[in-house]
Structure formats: C-alpha cells, structure tokens
Amino acid sequence: DVKVTQSSRYLVKRTGEKVFLECVQDMDHENMFWYRQDPGLGLRLIYFSYDVKMKEKGDIPEGYSVSREKKERFSLILESASTNQTSMYLCASSLRVGAGSNQPQHFGDGTRLSIL
Amino acid sequence: AQKVTQAQTEISVVEKEDVTLDCVYETRDTTYYLFWYKQPPSGELVFLIRRNSFDEQNEISGRYSWNFQKSTSSFNFTITASQVVDSAVYFCALSDRGSTLGRLYFGRGTQLTVWP
Numbered sequence: 001d002v003k004v005t006q007s008s009r010y011l012v013k014r015t016g017e018k019v020f021l022e023c024v025q026d027m028d029h030e031n032m033f034w035y036r037q038d039p040g041l042g043l044r045l046i047y048f049s050y051d052v053k054m055k056e057k058g059d060i061p062e063g064y065s066v067s068r069e070k071k072e073r074f075s076l077i078l079e080s081a082s083t084n085q086t087s088m089y090l091c092a093s094s095l096r097v098g099a100g101s102n103q104p105q106h107f108g109d110g111t112r113l114s115i116l
Numbered sequence: 117a118q119k120v121t122q123a124q125t126e127i128s129v130v131e132k133e134d135v136t137l138d139c140v141y142e143t144r145d146t147t148y149y150l151f152w153y154k155q156p157p158s159g160e161l162v163f164l165i166r167r168n169s170f171d172e173q174n175e176i177s178g179r180y181s182w183n184f185q186k187s188t189s190s191f192n193f194t195i196t197a198s199q200v201v202d203s204a205v206y207f208c209a210l211s212d213r214g215s216t217l218g219r220l221y222f223g224r225g226t227q228l229t230v231w232p
Contacts, residue, residue, distance in 0.1 A: 031218035040125075042225050043207065050218065092161075105220055108160065
C-alpha cells in the first residue's frame with residue numbers, strides 16, 4: 001500500500017512565523033502535490049512537483065513556497081504565516097506514466113494548521 | 117479548460133436509503149480520466165475508482181456503483197442501502213492529456229450524512 005505521511009496532524013503557529021509542513025511518500029512516486037482545503041471551496045492546488053528540485057505553481061501559490069530535495073519528500077513553506085492561511089493542508093503523490101495523467105493521487109491524513 | 121461540478125453541497129439520508137452523488141465535468145479532450153474519492157471525518161482522501169473516457173461500462177463494487185455517461189458529461193456515484201459509515205465528503209476529479217504532470221481537477225465535494 002502507498003503510504004503518504006504528513007509530519008503533523010495539528011499545528012498551531014503565530015502570525016509572521018516561518019512554517020514548514022513536511023510530507024514523505026514511500027512508493028517512489030515522481031509527482032507530489034500540496035493542496036489546501038477550506039469549507040465550501042474544496043481542494044485547491046498550491047504547488048506540485050514532478051521531480052527532485054522541480055516545482056510548478058498551482059492555482060494559489062501566493063504566500064507559499066516548496067522544496068523537493070529528495071524524491072520522497074516534499075515540503076510546503078509558509079514564509080511569513082498569516083491568519084488567512086489557517087486551513088487543512090493535504091499532501092498527495094502519484095506515479096508519472098508519460099504524457100497526460102491516468103494515475104490516482106494518494107493522500108496523507110492532512111495537517112490542520114491554525115495561525116493565531 | 118478542465119472543470120468538475122458537484123452541484124450538491126450537502127445531502128442527508130437515513131440509513132438504508134439509496135443515494136446518488138452527481139458529478140458533471142468539462143474537457144475539450146477526447147481522452148480523459150475520472151476519479152471519485154471519499155474523505156471520512158478522519159481527513160484522509162481515499163481513492164475509490166478511476167474510469168477512462170473509452171470505457172462507458174457502469175461499474176459496481178458492493179454497495180457502490182458508478183454511472184458514466186459521455187452524452188451528458190456525467191459520472192455519478194450511487195450508494196445502495198447507505199450506512200452510517202458512508203458519511204463523508206465525496207470528491208469527483210478529472211484529468212486529461214492537457215493536465216500538467218499528473219494534476220487532477222477536483223469538484224468542490226458533496227458532504228453526505230447518513231443518519232441512523
């Protein structure tokens with residue numbers, strides 16, 4: 001079974017802090033994704049990565065950055081946390097099989113982040 | 117452009133009722149893939165099914181069934197004889213050959229509550 005592990009289930013930080021959310025997958029997947037989930041808005045893609053050191057902006061990258069130094073690990077960074085970044089954050093990974101996509105994404109348990 | 121619409125925001129049923137969750141998609145591609153995910157209260161999105169655009173056969177898995185109709189661009193999900201454990205948020209998603217690097221496009225989700 002694919003296992004995607006997010007470092008924290010719950011996290012509380014203060015406005016202005018630099019926040020790191022970590023995600024590790026154990027299935028040698030090329031693709032990794034970060035989403036945030038808010039009531040009524042569904043899942044919104046923040047950033048994704050298709051290889052080590054490669055990244056692509058999703059729909060809402062502002063205020064975030066990412067790091068992928070190793071294939072299995074994809075980190076989401078809030079450079080200076082703000083209260084509007086309070087949300088549920090979900091990490092996912094998938095296998096890359098050429099052009100287009102027909103592979104399901106596998107998700108972690110999520111991190112519920114509160115910025116005070 | 118890719119788009120997934122789940123018009124039902126919330127559905128409540130009583131145990132043993134049948135319930136259908138609607139999903140309407142938009143894509144210009146002739147080759148595409150549709151997915152359903154379940155998100156129980158614990159938070160992790162669980163992959164349920166993947167269907168490609170060339171396979172219009174309906175699928176049944178236990179109490180779950182999926183009705184794919186290209187003519188109406190719909191991929192609806194039916195739970196027969198619902199149970200309390202079916203209570204969750206259900207997401208429909210789409211990818212096509214234009215989807216960058218394994219990206220999925222999600223609907224906003226339908227919250228299903230099954231009452232005992």
